[in-house]
Amino acid sequence: MVQGKKSGQIIAASDAEKKVLEILATVPDPEVPVLSVLDLGVVRNISVLETGSEKTITKDGEPATDEIRITYTPTYTGCPAMDVMKTQMRIALLEKGYTNVQFEQVLSPAWTTDWMTEAGKQKLKAYGIAPPQYKQAVCTPDAFQQEEAIQCPRCNSYHTKLVSQFGSTACKALYQCVDCREPFDYFKCH
Amino acid sequence: MTKQYLIDYTLQLADNALILAQRNSEWCGHGPVLEQDIAISNISLDLIGQARNFYQYAATLIGGNATEDSLAYLRDAIDFKNNLISEILNGDWAQTVLRQFLVSTYQFYLYDALQKSPDQQLAAIAEKALKEVTYHVRWSSEWVIRLGDGTSESKQRIEKALEEIWPYTGELFIPVQHETDAVTAGIGVDPKMIEENWKQKVSTVFSEATLTLPPQNIWMHTGGKNGIHTEYLGYILAEMQFMQRAYPSAEW
Numbered sequence: 001m002v003q004g005k006k007s008g009q010i011i012a013a014s015d016a017e018k019k020v021l022e023i024l025a026t027v028p029d030p031e032v033p034v035l036s037v038l039d040l041g042v043v044r045n046i047s048v049l050e051t052g053s054e055k056t057i058t059k060d061g062e063p064a065t066d067e068i069r070i071t072y073t074p075t076y077t078g079c080p081a082m083d084v085m086k087t088q089m090r091i092a093l094l095e096k097g098y099t100n101v102q103f104e105q106v107l108s109p110a111w112t113t114d115w116m117t118e119a120g121k122q123k124l125k126a127y128g129i130a131p132p133q134y135k136q137a138v139c140t141p142d143a144f145q146q147e148e149a150i151q152c153p154r155c156n157s158y159h160t161k162l163v164s165q166f167g168s169t170a171c172k173a174l175y176q177c178v179d180c181r182e183p184f185d186y187f188k189c190h
Numbered sequence: 191m192t193k194q195y196l197i198d199y200t201l202q203l204a205d206n207a208l209i210l211a212q213r214n215s216e217w218c219g220h221g222p223v224l225e226q227d228i229a230i231s232n233i234s235l236d237l238i239g240q241a242r243n244f245y246q247y248a249a250t251l252i253g254g255n256a257t258e259d260s261l262a263y264l265r266d267a268i269d270f271k272n273n274l275i276s277e278i279l280n281g282d283w284a285q286t287v288l289r290q291f292l293v294s295t296y297q298f299y300l301y302d303a304l305q306k307s308p309d310q311q312l313a314a315i316a317e318k319a320l321k322e323v324t325y326h327v328r329w330s331s332e333w334v335i336r337l338g339d340g341t342s343e344s345k346q347r348i349e350k351a352l353e354e355i356w357p358y359t360g361e362l363f364i365p366v367q368h369e370t371d372a373v374t375a376g377i378g379v380d381p382k383m384i385e386e387n388w389k390q391k392v393s394t395v396f397s398e399a400t401l402t403l404p405p406q407n408i409w410m411h412t413g414g415k416n417g418i419h420t421e422y423l424g425y426i427l428a429e430m431q432f433m434q435r436a437y438p439s440a441e442w
């Protein structure tokens with residue numbers, strides 16, 4: 001398993017890993033369904049212990065299957081979507097015959113929107129959610145900062161205003177476009 | 191064998207987050223406007239997430255049958271180690287946002303220091319929580335300024351809130367035994383070390399809000415960290431723990 005240098009994208013190091021990644025790429029974020037768990041960057045690592053390797057021991061006469069180990073990190077500590085994503089990953093793998101899936105949560109390094117894939121950012125915009133900007137000065141606790149210019153995902157105007165730092169889910173802020181008047185979500189920097 | 195002070199220290203971090211989350215969640219559906227109702231509920235959610243991480247860690251330290259749920263739902267008031275400021279009443283919006291600002295600012299400096307702890311789990315949780323608390327500080331300080339430097343009505347409300355809450359701030363910086371032990375072991379954060387930063391930030395925001403910083407040498411409420419609480423905590427737990435007490439081990 002290799003991690004892309006800039007984004008959080010992970011690249012399969014073997015055919016077995018590639019197959020697993022293809023399955024995970026079909027598992028959506030329940031709150032932003034255009035994004036897969038891979039686009040979101042919550043899957044940090046996978047490894048496949050293939051059948052026949054000494055680690056996958058047959059128990060009770062059942063045929064051994066590959067053991068999949070998935071390391072993940074939550075977006076926000078309280079994000080209720082994380083448990084759903086884990087269940088959906090498990091189901092998607094089960095449907096393809098992978099019965100032996102282990103999850104491990106890691107908290108550090110903490111998830112950042114920088115790990116969202118470029119493809120994911122484009123899908124977000126097409127879906128009507130302004131994608132996160134690269135990490136910038138706004139991630140500080142200072143009050144009434146100069147707001148960053150967020151582009152309206154509908155008319156592309158930068159003439160937009162912040163309505164609330166806290167939107168419909170933990171990961172989003174609420175904006176409104178001053179030109180086309182549409183309210184929209186911004187996947188805020190984290 | 192795990193040191194008791196580390197368990198108590200971790201529980202204190204968890205309890206502070208959980209009890210304030212439970213308090214703030216009372217605003218859900220009652221916020222002054224929809225966007226702010228959503229904001230305070232989001233802050234609750236972040237705090238619950240932080241509490242879960244600390245409880246999960248405490249459960250592994252305690253071992254046996256302890257789980258994050260048993261720690262949240264099956265301990266009594268005397269076992270809770272949260273600061274009293276987390277459990278006092280929400281009051282009006284002014285009191286809620288002022289309390290949030292004072293606590294978030296405390297958490298900000300606490301987590302900032304704790305992310306350098308040699309205890310890797312505490313450090314990892316703090317690193318993650320700090321990102322969320324950064325937004326909480328920003329949001330709540332803007333509200334303090336907006337109300338303090340607002341109308342005569344809003345000014346009068348937040349001044350009244352300050353009078354109510356201030357005597358609960360001293361406790362944040364008075365270490366109890368398990369904190370001192372955690373500091374001595376090099377794992378915990380000395381509350382005295384973050385007090386100066388906290389005062390600095392509070393006085394900066396207060397001056398923008400045209401509020402007067404109350405004297406620090408007044409009598410302060412203490413006891414929460416040692417399990418001696420106001421009567422309010424019992425009511426919070428009665429509501430929060432009802433389901434697990436009435437239907438032990440219920441899951442869904």
Ligand SMILES: [Zn+2]
Pocket residue numbers: 152153154155156157177178179180181182
């Ligand atoms: Zn627009």
